[in-house]
Amino acid sequence: MTIKYLLDEHIPLQLRTQILRRYPNLEVWVIGDPNAPSKGTSDPDILIWCEDNGFILVTNNRKTMPIHLSDHLKNKRHIPGIFMINENMTMGQIIEELMIIAEAAFLNEYQDLITFMPIL
Template sequence: MSLQYLLDEHIPPLYRTQLVRREPELIVRIIGDPDAPAKGTLDPDILIWCEVHNFILVTNNRKSMPKHLADHLAQDRHIPGILVMDLGRNIGEIIEELLIIAGASNDHEYQDRIEYLPLTL
């Protein structure tokens, strides 16, 4: 399993707990962890961190993240990907989607893209 996830600070920590409980090899960080961006880090800086450290960002930021990604790409930068989730959806469905993505995707499948979860309806 080579994909790694960085969970936005607004994603409840229960998501990480459930992800690593189901797939202990999966690397999941949350903004605010000692080896992740600090809480309150601006979105453009989070995208740079994800690019440097090769993490897919998992966020619920539907409003401004597309603009941040466009600006990031306009600077000739890249990102492993952004997965935007709806916190109103069932946690089990979202966890299952994230596990399927991590287990079945190649390293560059989501590069420079935003995908909205769930991918399947």
């Protein structure tokens, strides 16, 4: 499976840099990149963009994202998935988990789910 990640604007940019340094073929975008949602885009619109473009959202927004996902699904929409980062994880732990997931995930394994990290 080819996984593509969209990093929430509140995730440090260096996460993408470090992921791509180790896994240059992985597609990792950040909110604010060209052709990605712009900074300040509402969470519901980010979910629609992820659905339309096939990206899994990586975020630390534990407060409102579950509500937005519930509303998104109630509207008969879907999303490839959301990975919720635990802020106590090191950057190395986050990178390792995202890489393992990218290499081992089944088609649609995380569809319509919020997966809380760490999962390993």
